[in-house]
Amino acid sequence: MAAVRSAAISAAAVVAPRGFGRRRRLVPCLAAPARGASGVTASASGKMLPRSALHASASTTGAPDSDEAAAESLVEAELSKLACPICYYPLVSSIDHQSAPSKSDSSLECSTCKKLYSKDDYWDLTVAVGSTEYSETMPAATELFRTQLVSFLYERGWRQNFIWGGFPGLEKEFEMAKDYLKPKSGGIIIDASCGSGLFSRLFVKSELYCLVVALDFSENMLKQCKEFIKQENISDERLVLVRADISRLPLVSGSIDALHAGAAIHCWPSPACAVAEISRVLRPGGVFVGSTFIADVLPPVIPLLRIGRPYIDQITGNNTFLSELELEDLCSACGLVNFTFVRNGFYIMFSATKAS
Numbered sequence: 001m002a003a004v005r006s007a008a009i010s011a012a013a014v015v016a017p018r019g020f021g022r023r024r025r026l027v028p029c030l031a032a033p034a035r036g037a038s039g040v041t042a043s044a045s046g047k048m049l050p051r052s053a054l055h056a057s058a059s060t061t062g063a064p065d066s067d068e069a070a071a072e073s074l075v076e077a078e079l080s081k082l083a084c085p086i087c088y089y090p091l092v093s094s095i096d097h098q099s100a101p102s103k104s105d106s107s108l109e110c111s112t113c114k115k116l117y118s119k120d121d122y123w124d125l126t127v128a129v130g131s132t133e134y135s136e137t138m139p140a141a142t143e144l145f146r147t148q149l150v151s152f153l154y155e156r157g158w159r160q161n162f163i164w165g166g167f168p169g170l171e172k173e174f175e176m177a178k179d180y181l182k183p184k185s186g187g188i189i190i191d192a193s194c195g196s197g198l199f200s201r202l203f204v205k206s207e208l209y210c211l212v213v214a215l216d217f218s219e220n221m222l223k224q225c226k227e228f229i230k231q232e233n234i235s236d237e238r239l240v241l242v243r244a245d246i247s248r249l250p251l252v253s254g255s256i257d258a259l260h261a262g263a264a265i266h267c268w269p270s271p272a273c274a275v276a277e278i279s280r281v282l283r284p285g286g287v288f289v290g291s292t293f294i295a296d297v298l299p300p301v302i303p304l305l306r307i308g309r310p311y312i313d314q315i316t317g318n319n320t321f322l323s324e325l326e327l328e329d330l331c332s333a334c335g336l337v338n339f340t341f342v343r344n345g346f347y348i349m350f351s352a353t354k355a356s
Contacts (some may be wrong), residue, residue: 076100076101076102076103078188078210078211079100079101079102079103079211079240080100080101080252081188081251081252081255081256082101082108082123082125082240082242082250082251082252083250083251083252084110084111084112084113084115084117084125084250085125085126085127085244085245085248085249085250086110086113086115086127087110087112087113088252088253089110089111089112089113090111090252091108091109091110091111091117091250092108092109092110092111093105093108093109094107094108094109094116103237105119106118106119107119108123115130116130117129121222121223121226121241122219122222122223122226122241122242122243123240123241123242123243124243125242125243125244125250126217126243126244126245126248127245127248129243138269139269141267142217142218142267142269145195145217145218145221145267146217146218146219146220146221147220148220150220151195151196151218151220151221151223151224152220152224154195154196154221154224155195155196155198155224155228159195159198159263162263162347165293165345165346165347166343166344166345166346166347167263167291167344167347168344168347170198173262173291173349174199174202176342176349177199177260177262177289177291177349178206178208180287180289180349180351181208181258181260181287181289183285183287184209184257184258184286184287185208185209186208186209186210187209187210187256187257187258188209188210188211188213188255188256188257188258189203189209189211189212189213189256189257189258189259189260190213190215190249190251190256190258190259190260190281191203191212191213191214191215191260191261191262192215192216192246192249192259192260192261192264192278193215193216193217193246193261193262193264193267193268194214194215194216194221194222194225195216195218195221195224195225195262196221196224196225196228197214197221197224197225197228197229198262199260199262200212200214200225200239201225201228201229201232201234203260204234204235204238204239205234209238209257209258210238211238211239211240212238212239212240213239213240213242214239214240214241214242215241215242215243215244215246215249216243216244217243217244217245217246218243219243222241222243225241226241246261246264246268246274246277247268247269247270247273247274247277248277249277249278249280249281251281252281253280253281254280254281254282254283254284255281255283256281256282256283256286257282257283257286257287258282258286258287258288258289259278259281259282259286259287259288259289260289260290261278261288261289261290261291262290262291263291263292263293264290264291264292265290265292265322265327266292266293266321266322271322271330272330272333272334275288275330275331275334275336276334278334278336279334279335279336279354282354283354284354284355284356285353285354285356286353286354287351287352287353287354288331288336288351288352288353288354289349289350289351290349290350291347291348291349291350292321292322292327292347292348293321293346293347293348294321294322294323294324294327294343294346294347294348295321295322295323295326321346324341324343324348327339327341327348327350328350328352331350331352335354335355336352336353336354336355337352337353337354337355338351338352338353339351339352340352
């Protein structure tokens with residue numbers, strides 16, 4: 001999910017995009033592991049299946065039923081990674097107050113503060129959900145993407161216009177992200193600030209992950225995502241939709257294999273808090289892959305941007321674009337290492353790994 005500031009538009013007109021060939025400290029992709037962090041193994045067809053499912057298929061007839069049951073059990077176990085955004089303890093079924101969440105649950109409960117969280121089109125796991133009197137003013141960019149109009153237009157021309165800034169197009173961007181994420185095939189991936197689910201749906205279709213969590217703060221974006229899932233007849237067996245604040249992720253610490261955030265960072269109210277949260281929920285060796293607009297296409301203006309950013313932020317409530325060095329420095333400060341990136345014009349895709 002992203003918003004493009006008008007200040008960057010005028011600069012883009014005078015800058016010749018750089019090629020995608022520029023890379024820095026690229027780490028060779030590891031071969032896709034035969035077994036993921038969550039006990040998932042790749043079948044001959046490439047689809048990720050739990051070990052128990054493979055054992056069942058090897059020893060019995062009627063394996064499809066066994067595989068489906070085992071896959072459902074695996075997803076339910078992985079839903080236990082969802083946590084209360086207030087105290088970060090795992091959420092449990094509200095029915096018996098002890099068991100892990102199930103795909104059939106319509107409400108979950110925090111095991112410590114006893115707060116209930118419900119599901120309609122998506123799980124609403126924001127801190128203030130359920131409050132009737134309290135309200136909070138959010139930055140303009142956040143509120144913009146919560147509107148029905150922008151949510152409707154996002155995949156109908158809005159996101160496609162990012163090509164002016166050097167974004168390579170959805171298919172190319174997805175292939176680049178997959179290359180960075182390859183070592184974590186078979187695990188759990190969060191598509192943070194997923195918008196209408198552009199990448200979430202592609203991650204599900206790829207069958208490379210045991211569970212895809214499409215996460216966004218915008219209610220209308222998640223509703224659009226749900227509509228596209230129905231239109232494209234995508235199974236939600238390994239997909240969970242969650243409304244959450246990127247600065248307060250409702251996930252158990254050290255429980256996630258990978259997190260992707262496409263064209264999002266420049267819309268986050270506090271990139272520092274968000275990256276710190278991402279580092280918290282990633283397992284050691286987990287991968288954070290993000291793309292965003294970059295500020296240092298015109299090197300002479302960098303000092304001016306650094307001087308003016310605090311004042312712009314105070315007036316607008318939004319962050320101006322970060323530079324390449326600032327992104328690397330922020331990741332390093334939050335315990336993410338092996339920073340590597342690809343740039344083109346105002347566009348950057350980068351990857352960083354949770355320190356072991």
